[in-house]
Amino acid sequence: MKAEMGAEQPETVAAIVAAHRAGTLTPAQTVARTYQRIRDHNDPAVFISLRDEKDAITEAEKLATKDAASLPLYGVPVVVKDNIDALGFPTTAACPAFSYTPTHDSTAVQRLRAAGAIIIGKTNLDQFATGLVGVRSPHGIPRNAIREDLIPGGSSSGSATAVGAGLVPLSLGTDTAGSGRVPAMLNNIVGLKPSLGMISTAGLVPACRTLDCISVFALTVDDAALALSVMAGPDQADPFSRDRPLGAITPLPANLRLGVPRSGQLIFFGDKKAEAAYAEALKRWTALGATLVEFDLEPFYETARLLYEGPWVAERYLVIRDLLASAPEAIHPVTREITAAGARLTATDTFSALYRLQGLRKIAERTFTNIDALVLPTAPTAYTTAQVRANPVELNSRLGTYTNFVNLLDLCGLALPAAMRADGIPFGITILAPTGHDALLASIGRVFHADTKLTLGAKGVVQASLAPLAASGVDEIPIAVVGAHLSGMALNGELKALNGQLIEATRTAADYKLYALKTTPPKPGMLRVEAGKGASIELEIWSLSSSAFGKFVNAIPAPMAIGTVRLADGRSVKGFLVEPEVLGEARDITAYGGWRKYMAEATTA
Numbered sequence: 001m002k003a004e005m006g007a008e009q010p011e012t013v014a015a016i017v018a019a020h021r022a023g024t025l026t027p028a029q030t031v032a033r034t035y036q037r038i039r040d041h042n043d044p045a046v047f048i049s050l051r052d053e054k055d056a057i058t059e060a061e062k063l064a065t066k067d068a069a070s071l072p073l074y075g076v077p078v079v080v081k082d083n084i085d086a087l088g089f090p091t092t093a094a095c096p097a098f099s100y101t102p103t104h105d106s107t108a109v110q111r112l113r114a115a116g117a118i119i120i121g122k123t124n125l126d127q128f129a130t131g132l133v134g135v136r137s138p139h140g141i142p143r144n145a146i147r148e149d150l151i152p153g154g155s156s157s158g159s160a161t162a163v164g165a166g167l168v169p170l171s172l173g174t175d176t177a178g179s180g181r182v183p184a185m186l187n188n189i190v191g192l193k194p195s196l197g198m199i200s201t202a203g204l205v206p207a208c209r210t211l212d213c214i215s216v217f218a219l220t221v222d223d224a225a226l227a228l229s230v231m232a233g234p235d236q237a238d239p240f241s242r243d244r245p246l247g248a249i250t251p252l253p254a255n256l257r258l259g260v261p262r263s264g265q266l267i268f269f270g271d272k273k274a275e276a277a278y279a280e281a282l283k284r285w286t287a288l289g290a291t292l293v294e295f296d297l298e299p300f301y302e303t304a305r306l307l308y309e310g311p312w313v314a315e316r317y318l319v320i321r322d323l324l325a326s327a328p329e330a331i332h333p334v335t336r337e338i339t340a341a342g343a344r345l346t347a348t349d350t351f352s353a354l355y356r357l358q359g360l361r362k363i364a365e366r367t368f369t370n371i372d373a374l375v376l377p378t379a380p381t382a383y384t385t386a387q388v389r390a391n392p393v394e395l396n397s398r399l400g401t402y403t404n405f406v407n408l409l410d411l412c413g414l415a416l417p418a419a420m421r422a423d424g425i426p427f428g429i430t431i432l433a434p435t436g437h438d439a440l441l442a443s444i445g446r447v448f449h450a451d452t453k454l455t456l457g458a459k460g461v462v463q464a465s466l467a468p469l470a471a472s473g474v475d476e477i478p479i480a481v482v483g484a485h486l487s488g489m490a491l492n493g494e495l496k497a498l499n500g501q502l503i504e505a506t507r508t509a510a511d512y513k514l515y516a517l518k519t520t521p522p523k524p525g526m527l528r529v530e531a532g533k534g535a536s537i538e539l540e541i542w543s544l545s546s547s548a549f550g551k552f553v554n555a556i557p558a559p560m561a562i563g564t565v566r567l568a569d570g571r572s573v574k575g576f577l578v579e580p581e582v583l584g585e586a587r588d589i590t591a592y593g594g595w596r597k598y599m600a601e602a603t604t605a
Contacts, residue, residue, distance in 0.1 A: 009025070010025065011219060011457075011459070011461045012218075012219050012220050012222075012456070012461075012464070013076050013169045013219075013220075013226060014222060016030055016075070017072070017074050017075070017076060020074050020075045021068045021069065026061075027061070027064075027075025028060040028061045030060070030075055030077060031053075031056050031060045031075075031077055034077040034167060035053045035056070037165075037166060037167050041165055043142060043143045043161075043165075044139075044140065045124055045137075045139055045140030045158070046143075046161055046162055046165075046167070047079070047121045047123055048092055048094065048121075048122050048124050048139055049089045049090060049121055050120070050121040050122075051089070051119065051121050056118055059118055060075055063075055063116060063118075066116070068116075069498075070498070071115055071497065072229070072230055072496060072497070072499070073112060073115040073117040073227070075118065076116065076117050077118050077120045077168045077169070077170075078117045078118065078119055078120065078172070079119070079121050079122070079159060079167070079168050079171045079172075080119060080121075080122055080123065080171070081123050081125055081156050081159045081171070081174055083207075084106050084108065084109065084204050084205075085102035085104070085203035086105055086106065086109045086119050086122060087102060087104055087109075089121070093125070093129065093205045094125050094126070094128070094137040094139060095128060095330060096138065096330070097330035098320070098330075102203065105203065106200075106204060106214075107200035107203060107231075107235045107238065108172060108203070108231045109172070109203070111233075112230060112231065114230075114493065115230040115493075117230075120168060123156075123159045124137050124139050124157055124158035125137060125154065125155045125159075126154035126155035126157065126179075126335070127332045128205070128320060128331075128339070129155040129179060129205070129207040130155065130335045130338055130339065131154045131155050131179075132153065132155065132177065132178050132182045132379075132399040132403070133154045133383075133388045133392070133395070133399065134151050134152035134153050134154035134155070134157030135151055135385060135388055135392070136154065136335055136392075137332070138332070141157070141385060142157045142161040143165075144164075144187065145160075145161050145458035146186070146187060146188055146426050147425060149384045149385065149386070150382055150383070150385070150425065151186065151382075152187065153182045153185070153187065154179060155174070155179040156171075156173030156174060156175075156179045156180055156183050156215070157183055159172060159173040160173065160183030160184055160189065160217050161183075161187055162217075163187070163217045163218060163219065163457060164187030164188060164457045165457065166459040166461070169218065169219055169223060170216070170217070170218050170224075170227055171216075171217045172216065172217075173191070173214075173217055174204065174212060174214055175191075175193040175212075175213055175214075175413075176213075176407060177211075177400055177407070178379075178399070178400050178402075178403025178404060178406070180215025180217070181193055181378050181379075181403050181413060182378060182379050182399050182403060182415075184217060184378065185378035185382075185417070185426060188417050188420070188426040188428075188457055188458060189217055189218065189456070189457055190216075190217065190219065190220060190414070190415065190416060190417070190445075190449065191216070191217055191414070191415035192215060192216040192218070192227075192228060192413075192442075193215045193406065193412060193413040193415070194213055194215070194216075194438055195244065195410075195411075195412040195436055195437075196213055196407060196410055196435065197240055197244065198213070198246070199214045199232060200231075200234075201213065201238050202235055209240065212240075212407075214231070216228060219456040219457055220463070221442055221446035221449055222249075222442075222446055222466075224414075224442070225249060225446075228438065232246045232488075233487045233488025233489075233492065236603055243488065243596065244435075245487055245504070245505045246438060246439060246487070246502055247436075247437075247438070247440075247504075248469075248501040248502060248503055249443045249446070249469055249501075250443045251443070251469065252288065253440075253443070255291070256289065256291065256372055256444060257290070257291050257293050257370065257372050258285055258291070258292055258293065258372065258373055258431075259292075259293055259294075259295040259367065259371040259375065260293070260294060260374075261296075262296060262297065265298065266278070266297070266380075267380050267401055268380045268381060269380050269381050269398055271381035273421045273422065273425070273427075274377065274380060274381050274421075277418060277419040277421060278377050278418075278427070278429065280418075281375070281419065281429045282375065284418075284448065284451060284452070287451075288447060288448065288451060290444075295367050295371060295374070299360050300405045300409070301405070302360060303357065303360045303404075303405035303409055304400065304404035304405040304408075305404075307400075307404045307405070307408060320339060334392050334393065337393075338393075357408060360409070361409055361410070364409045364411075365434070372440065372444075373432060373433040373440065373441060373444065374431065374432040374433075376430055376432065377401075377402055377428070377429060378402065378416075378429060379399045379400075379401065379402065379403070379428075380398060380401050380402065382425045402430065410434070411432045411434060412433055412434075412436070412437060412438045412441060413431065413432045413433075413441070414431050414442065415429075416448055416449050417449060418448075419454070420454060431444065431445055431448075446466060447466070449463075450463060450465075450466050476546075477544055477549040477574070479541070479542055479543075479549065479552070479574050479575055480540070480541050480542075480567075480573045480575025480576065481540050481542060481575065482514070482526050482537060482538070482539045482576055483524040483576065484522070484523050485540075485542075486539075486540050486595065486596060489595075489596070489599070490522075495542050495544070495552070498544055498545075498552055499545070500543065502540060502541075502542055503541045503542060503543050504540070505541075507538055507567070507568045508539060509536065510531075510532070510534055510536045510568070511528055511532075511533075511534045512526050512527065512528055512529065512534045512535065512537050513526070513529050513533075513534050513535070513590045514537050514592070514598075515583050516587040516589045517559070517582065518585060522602075523560070524578075524598070525559065525577075525579075525586060526575075526577055526578060527577065527578055527580055528563075528566075528577065535593065536568055537590070537594055538593060538594030538596065539565070541573060558579065559579040559582040560577075560578060560579075561576075561577050561579055562574055562577070563575070563577040565577070
């Protein structure tokens with residue numbers, strides 16, 4: 001076993017899953033290695049609770065009975081920030097007096113487990129996810145994976161350091177104001193902050209419910225994007241969930257236009273090394289073929305100021321007001337000071353800020369009319385633990401210079417390692433795009449990160465060559481789905497298990513009828529009818545390899561069938577149809593225009 005657990009072991013999610021599927025490494029061995037690394041790392045501040053090793057290994061051994069090819073995260077150890085529910089662990093938000101025991105997984109964790117991931121433990125955080133520094137916890141300060149005197153970054157401190165230190169290849173954080181991005185930079189890893197509503201927040205202790213999202217830390221963009229694809233999708237249990245296709249990762253687009261701030265607008269607080277590293281990152285983008293376009297950053301700065309000077313602090317207050325009233329001493333002094341201010345805000349303050357925010361959103365929309373994405377420093381500088389302890393509020397605020405506005409403006413973001421400075425401090429950039437453009441960020445971010453040739457995390461792991469894009473090959477076959485295989489629906493996992501990629505959401509020509517069949521789980525049947533006698537039905541087009549397409553089609557039960565579906569734009573694609581003989585007892589639901597709308601009403605009823 002010792003030889004099998006040496007430095008030659010696969011480190012990324014992609015490499016670990018490939019080794020598990022090939023049989024050169026077992027999930028149980030990977031889990032055992034994780035626990036050995038946790039012991040060797042010897043930092044009790046990383047975890048708030050850690051699963052029993054034998055229990056985790058037993059779960060890993062049980063995976064051997066499952067089809068490895070159907071599990072995208074087959075045997076991958078994952079840790080979860082301790083403000084996200086995971087069955088078997090208390091949820092504390094780093095406040096023992098707040099602790100409770102969840103009765104089921106959060107939706108995000110449930111989807112990770114269903115994909116073959118093994119949850120190892122719950123990680124430390126800035127209490128109640130309030131902070132970008134990682135020093136506001138009664139459980140101590142996790143050691144920065146790169147340089148021990150630096151702060152780990154927060155609020156997702158434990159999750160970021162666990163990946164940076166090589167304990168696990170994947171972790172969940174959260175990101176309301178930058179908590180999934182700042183610690184990624186400080187630990188030389190990738191931090192993916194998805195579009196709001198892309199990952200369900202059901203089972204998340206809220207910081208600001210209207211702005212919260214669950215984020216991903218990984219060593220590579222491809223690993224982070226895979227985790228997002230597993231967790232993404234609407235969720236009836238989350239009123240803030242949004243029904244939005246994720247899209248496919250593509251080659252670097254031609255004519256890529258990236259926004260950079262106007263001269264003199266960037267702030268580095270005197271950190272010349274960070275300023276130089278950012279300039280070098282822009283040169284790298286230019287060398288990759290991107291065109292840099294100047295934009296006005298000031299409206300984004302103004303938006304950032306709204307987050308803590310405006311009424312959104314009241315959302316944080318709502319979460320802990322009972323605890324503030326009954327046991328204020330249980331709350332970290334800095335967190336208490338920041339959050340208590342939320343009690344003093346009025347409805348007038350709220351509406352005034354909302355009106356201004358709407359104006360700023362319109363300005364941001366116009367900014368993106370001729371720009372694909374913005375390129376900004378993830379944080380303007382880095383601080384040591386001693387510096388932050390001496391000036392906790394101001395330095396924390398500085399770290400949010402380029403992060404605080406993102407969720408208020410409904411943007412998605414991807415934090416990327418960009419350089420290792422001469423003083424041993426990591427520097428990173430973040431690319432930002434309008435909501436729903438997560439796949440674009442992954443497509444361009446993976447190329448940039450690979451081009452840096454930086455090692456991964458803190459362990460000197462060399463980046464592997466970028467994996468070829470499955471959906472770009474000639475081996476791919478598109479298939480149209482209209483019912484339970486849609487994103488987030490009951491059978492969508494069958495497509496993901498075959499490494500299916502969502503290509504687009506579109507509609508049929510107006511020549512179809514849709515019926516609700518009497519099946520378990522509920523499924524629709526779509527029937528081609530005479531031109532002008534039907535309607536246009538919503539559908540999604542997914543891409544499967546030829547072998548996966550054969551497996552998928554072979555498993556389709558009657559009365560479903562695969563035929564040719566005509567789209568609204570005149571194209572034809574293979575897709576689901578129904579045998580007309582079974583429609584006598586089926587309900588005509590054509591008027592809903594799609595299965596999702598029908599199911600939403602049926603669930604409500």
